Amino acid sequence: MTTHIQSPQARCVLALSGGIDSRVLLHLLARYVRDNQCPAMAVHVHHGLSSSADQWVERCRQWCTEEALPFQVAYIQFDTQGKGLEAAARQARYQALERYIDKGDLLLTGQHRDDQLETFLLALKRGSGPKGLSGMAASMPFHQGRLIRPLLHCSRAEIEAYANTHQLSWVEDESNQDIRFDRNFIRHEVMPLLVARWPHFPQAVQRSAELCASQEALLDELLQERFQAALQPDNRLSVRCLLDCGDAVRAQILRMWFHQFEHQMPSRVQLEQICHQVLLAKSDANPCCRIGNHEVRRFDGYLHYVPVYADIRDWQCQIKFNHPVELPDGLGTLTLTDGTLLTLTLTLTLTLTESTLLTERTTEKPVEFGLDKRCLSTPLWVSFNPEGLVASPVGRKGRHKLKKLFQEYRIPSWRRRRMPILISGQQVVAVAGLFVDEHFSGSDYELIWSTDT
Incomplete structure (x- = not known):
């Protein structure tokens, strides 16, 4: 098992949860740093969701000391309003990690091939299109740098074998056994059946995800000119340009618009609401469609993507x-x-x-x-x-x-x-x-x- 980082001198920031995946990645990163003499650090995000959270901090700190890597802890609180616990925790975690990513830095996370399969099946359950089915990218822009997933083509079994071979210890999050969470249900109840029947199913899903990502990239490239014609420098989107498009093109341009905000992507139903209730509203109307903690508003011939503000009228x-x-x-x-x-x-x-x-x-x-x-x-x-x-x-x-x-x-x-x-x-x-x-x-x-x- 090896890591693949295209820029040997870029600073690497490891998202270290303490689980087996990030623990293996820490061991690999330490070896990579010794070989390439590049700057690196590890960041542990403390959610406070587990009674063992403080113990995980100390275990991660100890491992980083042994590997001679700088270590930081990001303490966070988050609101689950409008989304599930898993989604809210994930969003808060990445927002916390942004604070440690400067221009040109690489954020390393430990997702692997089995995680990709879970993500694909979750997207399939939601009825996602090519964008959702493309799953997690091995490399993508993140804040001022890039997010890299070096283990994405490795299986969980390979990661466990590596950890045992090198006698690594790690922490176990008890919530990972709770099948009330969709991802855990897929991991413990669904995947074993699929892999037992079709041993190469995870690799097939990885190929399908990559094909979906390729198709999505092609769509974006073909529609880039029309998207730029509709997009204003301040990120408003022209209603006139959208109304000049067919339904399929309009929906794709809206997805491209949402993608640049790096927030929650609207569902198909929400896209239809935007098209029918916001785009086609009367000129003197005040239409609104809520997407997570933001709203799509129409004003003066443009769509605006704005936060949901607190009501301060009585202040x-x-x-x-x-x-x-x-x-x-x-x-x-x-x-x-x-x-x-x-x-x-x-x-x-x-x-x-x-x-x-x-x-x-x-x-x-x-x-x-x-x-x-x-x-x-x-x-x-x-x-x-x-x-x-x-x-x-x-x-x-x-x-x-x-x-x-x-x-x-x-x-x-x-x-x-x-x-x-x-x-x-x-x-x-x-x-x-x-x-x-x-x-x-x-x-x-x-x-x-x-x-x-």
């Missing part, structure tokens, strides 16, 4: 001069300071999906209005609920509902309750990053909305 806080207010849900801080240039400043770093929403307003020039001292004549409050509020933005005549103003400023519905509203008594003073009410425009104060993310 409010008093704001005082030179006392920054910490905004909820990672929205940064809001500060009322002395005005010099007297501009209402938006210094918020947006996600790729959101960045376009204020593009026309922020790329031309800042909103050049400050606040008059009259705004402090009554206590000032920060709110995120625009319902029932009206305002008179500088340069506009008359008073208008915030809902109408948000529409005119082309702010999509999912951001309208995430923009801080400054209120004096019952009057809107300003909407941070958008406008100042003409009754409070002046040269005394400056409102700054900022975030470090």
